[in-house]
Each structure stands twice: as C-alpha cells, then as structure tokens.
Amino acid sequence: MxxxxxxxxxxxxxxxxxxxxxxxxxxxxxxxxxxxxxxxxxxxxxxxxxxxxxxxxxxxxxxxxxxxxxxxxxxxxxxxxxxxxxxxxxxxxxxxxxxxxxxxxxxxxxxxxxxxxxxxxxxxxxxxxxxxxxxxxxxxxxxxxxxxxxxxxxxxxxxxxxxxxxxxxxxxxxxxxxxxxxxxxxxxxxxxxxxxxxxxxxxxxxxLSPLSASDFRVAAETLSQRAQKPFAARLLPFAEGSPGLYVELLENDGEELLEEALRFLSATSDWRVFADYAAETSPGAEGMERTTRLLLFLLRMVRAYQLLKATTPANAGTRIDTAEALEQAGWDDSLAAYLGAIDAVADLQAFAAFLESAHRAVREYSKPSIALVGLFLEYEGKANRSVPA
Ligand SMILES: [Zn+2]
Known part of the structure; x- marks a missing residue:
C-alpha cells in the first residue's frame, strides 16, 4: 500500500x-x-x-x-x-x-x-x-x-x-x-x-517543524506558481521555513515591508523619527495593523541576521561581511543592504526586546503610539549605555 x-x-x-x-x-x-x-x-x-x-x-x-x-x-x-x-x-x-x-x-x-x-x-x-x-x-x-x-x-x-x-x-x-x-x-x-x-x-x-532550506525553496517555488506570482527569493529568509508565512508575505506586502524596515532601521539613530513614524501610522486599526506587521517583520529580520551570523563561523563574534555570508547561505545577495542595516544596530539584544514589547503594546494598549514612543526611549537609553562612547 x-x-x-x-x-x-x-x-x-x-x-x-x-x-x-x-x-x-x-x-x-x-x-x-x-x-x-x-x-x-x-x-x-x-x-x-x-x-x-x-x-x-x-x-x-x-x-x-x-x-x-x-x-x-x-x-x-x-x-x-x-x-x-x-x-x-x-x-x-x-x-x-x-x-x-x-x-x-x-x-x-x-x-x-x-x-x-x-x-x-x-x-x-x-x-x-x-x-x-x-x-x-x-x-x-x-x-x-x-x-x-x-x-x-x-x-x-x-x-x-x-x-x-x-x-x-x-x-x-x-x-x-x-x-x-x-x-x-x-x-x-x-x-x-x-x-x-x-x-x-x-x-x-x-x-511539524520548519522546512529544511532546500525543501523550503521548492515549496516556495511551487506556491508562487500556484499563486501566479513571481518567485520571491528575497522573502525566503524572513519566512523562517514556513510555506504559509511565505505565501502570506508574497500575497500581501513582503517586498514593501522589506523597504519599510530598511527606512525604519536607517532612522533608529534618532528616536524622533520613530516618534513621527508612530504618530503617522497610529490612527485607526489599519495603521496599527501596518505597525504590527512592520514590527513582526523586523523581528524576523533580526532572527534571519542572527541565523546568518551563527552559520558563518569565521565571523562569529565580529561584524559579518553580509554579502559573503549571504552567498554562503544561498540567500539572495541583494539582501546585503537590508541585513547590513541590522548589522549596524548597536545592541541587537536590546533591539529585539524592544521589538517584542512594542509588538505586544500595539496589540494590547489603548494608546499604542504613546506606549511605542516610551518603549523606544527606553531602548535608546539602554542602547546608548551599552555602547562605548
Ligand atoms: Zn480513491
């Protein structure tokens, strides 16, 4: 049988x-x-x-x-x-x-x-x-x-x-x-x-476990065909071996989230930019939905970056050459700019903790934009303390 x-x-x-x-x-x-x-x-x-x-x-x-x-x-x-x-x-x-x-x-x-x-x-x-x-x-x-x-x-x-x-x-x-x-x-x-x-x-x-890299690529190609959309290699590292997550990013706004995340990461050196971002996107459920998606996507970027770093032993402990690491991992090399921006975050652990509490705040608080700015200030304070002048 x-x-x-x-x-x-x-x-x-x-x-x-x-x-x-x-x-x-x-x-x-x-x-x-x-x-x-x-x-x-x-x-x-x-x-x-x-x-x-x-x-x-x-x-x-x-x-x-x-x-x-x-x-x-x-x-x-x-x-x-x-x-x-x-x-x-x-x-x-x-x-x-x-x-x-x-x-x-x-x-x-x-x-x-x-x-x-x-x-x-x-x-x-x-x-x-x-x-x-x-x-x-x-x-x-x-x-x-x-x-x-x-x-x-x-x-x-x-x-x-x-x-x-x-x-x-x-x-x-x-x-x-x-x-x-x-x-x-x-x-x-x-x-x-x-x-x-x-x-x-x-x-x-x-x-069920996340798919292996090779199975996942095949699954993503199959699902792109079924959705009649071009295969999006750039989204693979952020879907974490989950075909359903890949489809969700592919059919909605994966590429836009990637660009938005880059803008956000470029702006984090100045918390006021973040405050503006929160103020701009906060009104109404739609804005909050957008903010939630961005925060989740940033978290996945952080995890993808950490995975890249962990699987590139020569660079463990130091900054990584992102383009080279991407090539070794079989990921799209145009992601160098995006993951490179994560590389520039001073205290990645504090940043990930900030993203997690912010993601919770957006879902749970009645005035999430205020909570977000507060959380961001707290993160900035920690990050500044941990970086030698
Ligand atoms: Zn039958």
Whole structure:
C-alpha cells in the first residue's frame, strides 16, 4: 500500500510516520497536528482525510474512486468540517447561543471558508475572532451517532483547535472518550499550551517543524506558481521555513515591508523619527495593523541576521561581511543592504526586546503610539549605555 500527500509540501518525516501508522491499520482515531502556523498542518489534514476516505487498495488517495472524486468536488458526505465562524453581532448578548444553529449568513461564511481551505490550504487563515459554536459541535456529534452502524469511514477535520469554546470543547472531549465507530478526528493547532489538558491527552500528537532550506525553496517555488506570482527569493529568509508565512508575505506586502524596515532601521539613530513614524501610522486599526506587521517583520529580520551570523563561523563574534555570508547561505545577495542595516544596530539584544514589547503594546494598549514612543526611549537609553562612547 502506498500513500501520497499531494497537498503537503516537505514534512517528509511526518509523512513517513503517518504512512507507517496507516499501513499498520492502527491509525489513531484522534490526531492532533501542531506547529507554528503555516507549516502545512492544514494541507496535511486534507491529505489524510482523503487517504482515510479513499477505497483503493494499492495507492491512496487514488483520485478515481467514488470518495476521491467526491472529495475533489468538495461533496464527500462522510467528510465533516468543524469550521470556526465569526460570531454574528446580533447574538452578542449571549456568549454562546446553544439552541440556535448557524444563520444563513453564517452558512455562507462556512461554505466559503471550507472552499478556501480546500483550494488554498497554505493561504487559509481562521480569524482569531472566529469560534466553533456549541450548536455546531452538538449537531456534528448527532450526525456521527446517527450514521454509526453504516460501517463507512467518516472523517472530521478541525482546522484550529483553539477556536473551540468551552462548551464545544467539552462536547468534543466526551465524543473522544467514547468515539463513534469508524470515525477519525483530524485536528490542527498552533498554541497547544493554552488548551484543555484532558482534550489533548485524548489525541495522538504529531509536531511539524520548519522546512529544511532546500525543501523550503521548492515549496516556495511551487506556491508562487500556484499563486501566479513571481518567485520571491528575497522573502525566503524572513519566512523562517514556513510555506504559509511565505505565501502570506508574497500575497500581501513582503517586498514593501522589506523597504519599510530598511527606512525604519536607517532612522533608529534618532528616536524622533520613530516618534513621527508612530504618530503617522497610529490612527485607526489599519495603521496599527501596518505597525504590527512592520514590527513582526523586523523581528524576523533580526532572527534571519542572527541565523546568518551563527552559520558563518569565521565571523562569529565580529561584524559579518553580509554579502559573503549571504552567498554562503544561498540567500539572495541583494539582501546585503537590508541585513547590513541590522548589522549596524548597536545592541541587537536590546533591539529585539524592544521589538517584542512594542509588538505586544500595539496589540494590547489603548494608546499604542504613546506606549511605542516610551518603549523606544527606553531602548535608546539602554542602547546608548551599552555602547562605548
Ligand atoms: Zn480513491
């Protein structure tokens, strides 16, 4: 028996382990695939769902049996999606309306979300505000129990375990404690630590790692083609081996962020420039979104720079010749100017700490621009102290 994972890029170790479990006939009835967002959890869930549903006896998925064709047409009745939806404002009075099923607008949202996931598993995101309602979990459980004696394999996919509210998590837990026959639960998660321990203990865990440099390049090329965009070699070092992150940068504003980061780094010698920046971009949610993205991108630049430095042993401890190091690392040499600007930061540790607190401040404070300027002054003070005059 041979198993294919047509949607999942890289992750050869995970595929090997899963193939062995599938071949042994002891595939877990609840699998939790976890890792940083964008590593391929959502592609892997779909591949596994199709493999488990396929009826071919030599190669799964075969692409031609009835379940495979239904799967490809997003019409497989034995595949159930537990998709988080953004709650309707009209229901905001009660935290979780147990009786009401999804309203028509939400059914559209569900269908659209499912379709996007299937078409574009690396570009699919669940909003942080979305959740799986109690009624959805209850209805699904009812359907699973109802068709229990038909003997057909059924698969439940849940793209983001964190989106279960307390009630739906309890329902899922009870279901996993006494699982219906022939049902597989395939679940993805990116922040396991905050989750219900009893629920986690019912699942077999499979962790995904960032892709190796060569796998990642191949994945990025494939995803660029699928997105019908030119391959962006300059963005690779900042996507940290995560195909989903690469797609996100490629499809949004990766190149612009790179330029903006350079402007920002050139300006950090004078905190007033930063204050102006914060004042300019702060009004409204859109400006803050932009600032958040820039801060995150700068953090990734710092990490890329540190990685470059660590993998260029001849230069350890001293300033690095960025162009030469880039060439050795196989990264685009036009990044020399950008990573060179990081090279010029006096106290990189203090700068990284500043970026992290600033990123938090932008998300959590009601007046983030004031908090940002305060944080920046604090950073400047530290950086100045640590540099010999
Ligand atoms: Zn098949």
């Amino acid at each position: 041979h198993f294919n994972f047509p949607r999942t890029l890289g992750q050869e170790d995970a595929k090997k382990r899963l193939s062995a479990a599938l071949a042994s006939g002891r595939f877990p009835h609840a699998l939790l695939v976890h890792g940083e967002p964008g590593l391929g959890q959502l592609a892997l869930l779909l591949d596994l769902a199709q493999i488990l549903s396929c009826e071919d006896t030599a190669t799964k998925p075969c692409g031609t049996c009835f379940p495979c064709r239904a799967f490809d047409a997003s019409a497989l009745e034995t595949l159930h999606h537990l998709i988080p939806i953004v709650k309707n404002d009209r229901n905001s009075g009660s935290d979780d309306d147990e009786e009401a099923g999804p309203e028509s607008g939400q059914i559209d949202e569900l269908n659209e979300s499912i379709s996007l996931w299937h078409r574009h598993p690396y570009g699919y995101h669940v909003s942080e505000k979305a959740m799986v309602r109690t009624s959805q979990a209850r209805e699904l459980l009812g359907r699973l129990r109802f068709a229990e004696n038909e003997g057909r394999v059924r698969v439940v996919v849940l793209p983001w375990l964190e989106s279960l509210n307390d009630n739906s998590a309890t329902i899922l837990l009870k279901t996993l404690e006494e699982p219906p026959a022939n049902v597989y639960f395939l679940i993805a998660s990116d922040h396991r630590s905050g989750l219900m321990q009893t629920l986690l203990s019912r699942c077999l865990h499979l962790g």
